[in-house]
Amino acid sequence: GAVVSQHPSRVICKSGTSVKIECRSLDFQATTMFWYRQFPKQSLMLMATSNEGSKATYEQGVEKDKFLINHASLTLSTLTVTSAHPEDSSFYICSATLSGGISTDTQYFGPGTRLTVL
Amino acid sequence: AQKVTQAQTEISVVEKEDVTLDCVYETRDTTYYLFWYKQPPSGELVFLIRRNSFDEQNEISGRYSWNFQKSTSSFNFTITASQVVDSAVYFCALGGGSQGNLIFGKGTKLSVKP
Numbered sequence: 699g700a701v702v703s704q705h706p707s708r709v710i711c712k713s714g715t716s717v718k719i720e721c722r723s724l725d726f727q728a729t730t731m732f733w734y735r736q737f738p739k740q741s742l743m744l745m746a747t748s749n750e751g752s753k754a755t756y757e758q759g760v761e762k763d764k765f766l767i768n769h770a771s772l773t774l775s776t777l778t779v780t781s782a783h784p785e786d787s788s789f790y791i792c793s794a795t796l797s798g799g800i801s802t803d804t805q806y807f808g809p810g811t812r813l814t815v816l
Numbered sequence: 817a818q819k820v821t822q823a824q825t826e827i828s829v830v831e832k833e834d835v836t837l838d839c840v841y842e843t844r845d846t847t848y849y850l851f852w853y854k855q856p857p858s859g860e861l862v863f864l865i866r867r868n869s870f871d872e873q874n875e876i877s878g879r880y881s882w883n884f885q886k887s888t889s890s891f892n893f894t895i896t897a898s899q900v901v902d903s904a905v906y907f908c909a910l911g912g913g914s915q916g917n918l919i920f921g922k923g924t925k926l927s928v929k930p
Contacts, residue, residue, distance in 0.1 A: 732917060741907065741922045742861075789859060803911075804851070805918060807861035 701725050702794050704808035711782055712816055719777045719811045721792030727772035728794035732805060733765075736789040748775045782815040789813075818843045820910050822921035829898055830929050837893045837924045839908030845869075849911035850884065850891045851918065856904040866911075867891065898928045 701724040711717050721731055730749050734742040746756045746767050754767035764786075766778040775794075779786055791810040795803035819842040829835045841850065852864040865875065867884050875882045879896045895902055905925045909918040 741920045742918075744917050747917060791859075791861065793861075804863055804866050806863060807853070809858070809860040812859070 700796065700804075700806040702728075702792065702806050702808040704790075704792055704811050706811060707809060708812045708814075710814045710816065713783050714781055717779045717782055717813060719779075719790055719792075719813075721775045721777070721794070721808050723773045723794045723806075726794075726796055728775075728796070729772065730795050730803075731769060731775040732793045732795075733767060733775075733777050734791045734793070736791060736810075738789075742791060745777075779813065782813070784815045787813055787815045818845075818910055818919045820908050820919050820921035822906075822908055822924050824924045825922070826925045826927070828927045828929065831900060832897050833928075834894060834896050835898050835926065835928075837895075837906050837908075837926065839891045839893065839921060841889050841891065841908070841910045843910060851909040851911065852882065852891075852893050853907045853909065854904045855907060855923070861907070864893075895926075898926075900928050900930055902926060903928045 703722045703724055705720045709717055732747055733745045735745050736742045744757050745760045746754045748754045748767050748769040750769045750772050756762045764780055769775040789810050789812050791807055793805040793807045795805055821840045823838055848869045850867045854862040854864055865882055872884050872886055881894045883892045905923045907923045908921045911918055
């Protein structure tokens with residue numbers, strides 16, 4: 699149980715285009731999903747916390763107009779990188795918790811999406 | 817402030833050796849959770865263990881074992897008789913914050929050579 703999928707796994711796009719990444723909890727309902735970004739050989743940095751039916755909470759320094767997050771259902775959250783630029787190239791990983799998103803919950807991670815902006 | 821330190825950036829061992837990955841954390845919370853995740857070259861983070869701050873019992877799962885010491889704020893991870901498939905980056909993380917976000921260490925890259 700507790701499987702999280704992401705789509706696409708890899709995407710290459712031209713500078714200026716927008717890219718949407720989907721994160722789905724396959725066998726459980728996820729009230730809270732998290733979006734992380736990981737640069738090569740670095741740790742995961744939390745970008746935002748996404749709660750179903752409400753606006754996402756962004757970490758300091760993350761542009762909410764650049765990284766649009768929608769959590770329309772208990773099993774799906776999307777991250778849209780708008781007007782992508784080469785510096786947005788990174789590995790984007792989502793995670794989901796089984797309930798409530800409190801600190802007691804284990805986060806289960808998706809397989810990640812590697813974005814390359816040319 | 818909350819912080820997780822994994823001082824070992826890279827470790828290389830030969831198959832069948834035992835290896836310990838260190839993790840030191842800082843938090844002012846009295847209730848918190850500690851995690852270890854494995855990230856193989858494919859990129860997906862695999863959950864290994866969760867430990868709450870009230871449970872200092874060591875845990876063993878097959879070749880994996882964890883040593884939680886609140887007195888030294890450490891949560892170390894030992895792999896016994898390492899195998900090539902153990903090669904990965906291992907992250908220690910601290911659960912905190914009102915929304916359950918994780919604070920990750922920088923990770924330790926383990927290379928197990930045949």
